[in-house]
Structures are given as structure tokens and as C-alpha cells.
Amino acid sequence: MRKKLFDTTFGKLTVAYVFLGVIPLLLLSVLFFSRFTDSVRETMIRNYAQINGYFARNVGDIIESADDAMAELYEYETDLGESLAAVLKDTERSDGERALEVVNALNSVMSQSKHIASTRFVDFNGHIYSVYYNQEKTLRNDAEYYTQMSIIPKDRLRDLRVLGTTEESNICINTDDFIFVLVRNYMDTTSMNRAYNTALGTLFADINVDVLDDLVKKIGLEKGKLYICNPEESHYVYSQDRKDYLDGRNPLGKKVMAHLTDDEGYEKIDDNWIFYAKITGTEEYAVLALSDVEAMGYYFSNRTMMVVILLFSCIFLVLLYIIFSNRMTEPVRKVQEAMKQVENGQMDVRLEIDSHDEMEIIADGFNKMVERLNDYINQVYVARICQKDAELNALKMQIQPHYLYNTLDVIRMTALEENDETSAELLECLAHQLRYVMGEHTDCIVLQDELQALREYFVIMKVRYEDRIGLSIQVSDEDTQLYIPKLLLQPVVENAIRHGLREKDGEGTVAIRVERKEDFLEIVVMDDGVGMDEEQVRIMQESLDDPEIGKVDANGCLSVGMKNVYDRIKLNCGKEYGFRIESFLGVGTIVTYHLPVWEEPENVESSDRG
Incomplete structure (x- = not known):
């Protein structure tokens, strides 16, 4: 029965290694990675939220600075102490005088904020005024979108509006800059009602995107990209990739835009982290977008290092286990090999x-x-082998004279009764019989030779009993080449003739059938003689089973030959082999041999002989 793995020393050591070494290490590693990941994620979220918040606040400061400067229009006064509203509503002034005052007011606005690159003003009569720091820039005649009063919805006349970034060449000539535009209506403050409902003009303040680029460089963001966008109008005030302005692309996508609802927060969308913060006083959002790999780069690099350390630890533990296991199991292997x-x-x-x-x-x-x-083998086992060989030799010496005497007695009686040439044939068969019995000394013989000896024996027996007995043999050609102990069948056949057929009136037959079973050889010797009753059969079987070698009971029911054959089978073949006797009065007797299957003579000598 095969041993289970856990029943071996190696199996026990393996279980101990797995449960006390590898599994605890893996559990600790998983726990560490879990906590380390949470800590890194929290730190990452906090850091990038602070970066985006800082960016939003600084952009808000820039817009607030420009918005405060735009409010300077309400503070402007002419040399006569008139407000800009009075100048715009004065119908007696010429266009040149009005333009001079509006330009002065725009210069005053630009002087209040270093972030404003140019300004434009459109009054309620449709007159357009513009001022540029760079005198080479000139307003385009087809820049209607950036020179109209209706650019701010009527329900939000007083609100600040931020237009998406565009090429400045869409507004003026002689430029290749990018700008975003702040737009406010200039309300009529001559009365409380008009201050809320009547606009005298619209002021446009252009801010160069380079201002935001300088802010991003100052932040020093190494990973991710910063944006300023309006989710309602789906335009961008700032992107680190200026192609987004030219192509009208939406790099953040509609899904991200839809999440920009609260004043600030963060989301993880499609393996990307989005941090957003609303810019104060506007509808614009500062957005920091970066991939999960970029966001967790520090974690991934440390995770690689931890995995390397873990693998090194596992390899180290495996090496220790192998060394320890070899030292522990080497003595066991030595014992196993010695056994x-x-x-x-x-x-x-x-x-x-x-x-x-x-x-x-x-x-x-x-x-x-x-x-x-x-010592035990030398003293006991060898002695028993010698004893066994002596017993076998004694049995042979006992059966050979017995057989010879019986045969000679038959020939003698026949010669006296017949007095003819039959004696010659009988003597020839006798010679063969003597040659077979007294010839080469061996423990086993081919079954074919044993059967041939029986046929020659029956030649003598037929003469003796005047052809009243016959012999029938059923055996395959293949089975005739099997080996059996020598002189195994003759004593039983002789017993069948003397005690079965001789007492019978009329003719009789001895039938021999040889059949190879699954794991043994069966030889059946049957006669149709007078048979025996149950008591005689029982006494004979008990005598056969008596452990004393060669013992025959005193009542003579069992012949010396049959007892010797039975004991020889036990000694040569093993205790599980032998033969059994069955008999019925008036019907006959059956002797069934149970023998091993010997196909080679060396199998006999190397077999377990009990």
C-alpha cells in the first residue's frame, strides 16, 4: 500500500515549510502591500489635489487682477470730472473726442494689471476702440465675435465671462500669440435701475496664454497635464498642448466634463485620475489629469522593489529548506537503501x-x-533447507523401490499365467519405467514425460488385467511443456487401478484431464471403479493433512505413494498447493491436483516452497 505524502519525512517538512514559512510571508506581504497602497494613494490624492488647488488659486488671482483692472472704467474721469458713462452718452461730443476719452480709459485699465495684453471696447452705438501694448498689432475688421455687445447673455449682463483660448491672429494682425479673453459689460451707473439693466458697452481684456505657461513651469509638474476648461460651454482656456486650441479637440472628453459639477474634488475615470477645482468668480475649472501609472508611479517603483525583496526572501527560504531537508532526510534515505x-x-x-x-x-x-x-538464517533457515532436502531424498528413495516392486510383481504373475511373447513387450516397458524412475535425479520433469511414463505403465497394466482397463488423457500441446514434480501422477493412478478398477466387474477407465486456470494448474485423475464411502474419504484426507512427513495411518486406507506425493507437493510447491480426494460408492474416485504453473525449470528452484 502506497504511503501518503504526509506520512513521509519529506512531506511533513514540506507542510511545515509551506504553513510556517511561505504562507505567513505571503500573508504579511499582501497585508503590507494593501496598507502601503492605501497610504500611497492617499498621499498621491492629497499632493495632486494641492497642486491643482494651487494652480486654480493662481489662475483665479490672475483673472481677479484683470477683472479689478476692468472695473477701473467705473473710476475713470475726464479733466472736467465727467465719468466714462457721461462721455458715452454725450451726443454733443464728436467721435474723435469720445474716442480719445475711451482710449485713455482703456490705457488706465491696462495700467492696473500686468496680465492684460490688450483691450477692446464696443459702445452701445457700435463704435469699436482698441489699445495694444505692442503698437505693431492692429485690430482686424472681421473680428466680429470679439467686438460685439451681445456676447454676454441678457440674463447675466453684470457677470464676467471667460472666452476660450484662441490664436490672437483671429482678432488682430501681426501676431502669433495665443490669448484668452475676459469680457464684462460696462453698465450705465447714472441711475440704480440702469446699473442693473442697461449696458453702455462691452469691454474685452486679452490675456496672453504665456502667463499660464509661466505659472505651470513655476509649479514644476512632472507628470500629468493641467487644463482650464468650461464644462458648460465645452471650451478650453488653457491646455499644455496648444494643438487642442487649433484643432478644437476635447482632450478630457465628455465623460470628464460631466463630472465637473462640485467646486472641487477628484474622480478616477477609465484608469485616469481627474482632480478639479472651480476658479473663483468664473465658471471655469482647473483640471489636473494623469494616468493611474503616472499617479501611482512611486508606488509601482517601490512595489517592484518589494517584489524583488519578497522573491529573494522566498528563494532564500527555499534554499534553507532544501539544505535543512537534505540534512534531515539523508539518514532516512540511508536506512531505506540499507533495508x-x-x-x-x-x-x-x-x-x-x-x-x-x-x-x-x-x-x-x-x-x-x-x-x-x-545469525538466525545461518542457524535456522539453512538447517531447515538441509532437513527439507533430506526429507525429499527420503521420499524419493521410499517411492522408487515401492514402484519397482509392484511392477515386477505384475510381470511375474503375467509370465506365469500367459507364457507368451507378451513378456517381451512388458520387459521393454519395464526398462523404460526403470530408466524414467532410476534415471537423472531432478525435482521436476516436463509434463509430457510424466504422461508418457503413464502410457507405458498402462501397457503393463492392460496385459495384467486382460485389457479390462483403459487410459484417457486430455491435455493441450502447450500445457504438455509445463513442468511438474517428478512421479506426481503414477502413485495416484496405481491406487486407482488397485483399489478402484481391480475390484470392479467389467471394464474400467482412468481419465486424466489437464487444464491451466488463471493462476494455477489443475490436473484431474478420475476412475470409474468401485469408489469409497464418505468415512473412508474423510480418513484419507485427514491422513494427507497430517503435518508429519510420510506418515500413513494403520488401517491402510491411504497408500504410502499417495502420502508421499501429497507431502512432496507441499514441500516443493508451497503449502497452498496439493490435491483433494472425492469418491462415491459404485461411481468412482476423483483426485484433483492444484499445482503452480511452471513454464521453465528454473522457476521451480526459485519458487517459494513453503
């Missing part, structure tokens, strides 16, 4: 184990056991 050698008959094996533990005690016990076993 196999002893099993193969090498009784001079000795174990040398110097481990100073239980295995050394086992080795000493094993050596003593082998020594004692060797």
Missing part, C-alpha cells in the same frame, strides 16, 4: 550515521537487527 539491500539478500550491510540524534539510535538498532537476522 533494500537486506531485502535483496545482502546481509553484510552496516549503517554509519553520526547525527547524534534519534537516527543514530535507529542505525545502531538496524545494525544489531541485521547481525541477529544473519
